[in-house]
């Protein structure tokens with residue numbers, strides 16, 4: 231109990247969103263950012279996990295590709311605006 235109070239003083243609260251919409255006030259698991267109820271004890275999926283792979287939209291490669299395309303579009307828009315400003 232005393233340990234919990236000390237950790238609260240250090241502001242180690244979970245802050246995950248609860249079902250009521252408020253931030254969770256539980257203290258985090260040591261060395262983690264979430265409490266035991268919100269995944270603090272969960273290590274996450276193992277590397278190379280293909281359980282949720284369906285179409286590859288969120289693979290690292292595709293995310294990087296989309297990011298590049300968005301950068302190009304942004305540059306094109308900027309260039310287009312600059313050219314329009316010349317007239």
Ligand SMILES: [Zn+2]
Nearest residue numbers: 244254265268
């Ligand atoms: Zn929590």
